[in-house]
Amino acid sequence: MCSVLGIERSVTAAYQPQTNGLNEKTNYNIKRSKVQTTTTFSQFVLMYGKEAVFPAGVPVDLPLSNTVLPVEKNYVMYMEERKSRESIEEATLENIAKLQEKHKVAYAKRMQKKHRDLHYKVGGEVLLYNIRKRGRKGGRIELDFLGTYIIKELCGNMVKLANPDNVTLKE
Numbered sequence: 004m005c006s007v008l009g010i011e012r013s014v015t016a017a018y019q020p021q022t023n024g025l026n027e028k029t030n031y032n033i034k035r036s037k038v039q040t041t042t043t044f045s046q047f048v049l050m051y052g053k054e055a056v057f058p059a060g061v062p063v064d065l066p067l068s069n070t071v072l073p074v075e076k077n078y079v080m081y082m083e084e085r086k087s088r089e090s091i092e093e094a095t096l097e098n099i100a101k102l103q104e105k106h107k108v109a110y111a112k113r114m115q116k117k118h119r120d121l122h123y124k125v126g127g128e129v130l131l132y133n134i135r136k137r138g139r140k141g142g143r144i145e146l147d148f149l150g151t152y153i154i155k156e157l158c159g160n161m162v163k164l165a166n167p168d169n170v171t172l173k174e
Contacts, residue, residue, distance in 0.1 A: 052088040
């Protein structure tokens with residue numbers, strides 16, 4: 004039937020952009036014109052300094068202009084565009100810095116919840132992490148933490164431990 008009517012049949016799928024290039028190009032343009040949360044500007048605005056105009060947004064009966072601007076007006080327009088681009092760039096850098104600070108605070112909160120400060124006291128009982136288990140093959144049988152130890156002395160961030168028989172561990 005297709006050969007009789009002169010139709011070339013092609014299969015389209017989500018991951019075959021070669022079958023529908025116009026649609027893929029449109030999707031790409033839409034993604035470029037979408038406002039990003041980090042910069043609060045679209046990629047198009049950052050690149051060209053103005054909002055993108057899509058074919059659907061242009062009136063059909065818009066007359067074409069053949070006027071050529073004098074060099075002076077061209078220069079003035081160029082300088083205005085340059086100033087607007089510079090202001091957009093400054094605003095973008097400020098927005099990025101704000102968001103980075105926000106992410107930094109959120110990360111610190113998450114880490115603070117995960118790793119809380121522990122305050123040890125002399126005479127307190129603690130478990131000792133079994134470091135030998137970490138790199139050893141077949142170390143699944145060994146315990147993650149070793150016995151109950153008593154804190155003998157605090158030295159800054161380090162502690163000296165003793166077993167229940169009051170024998171101090173090696174440093």
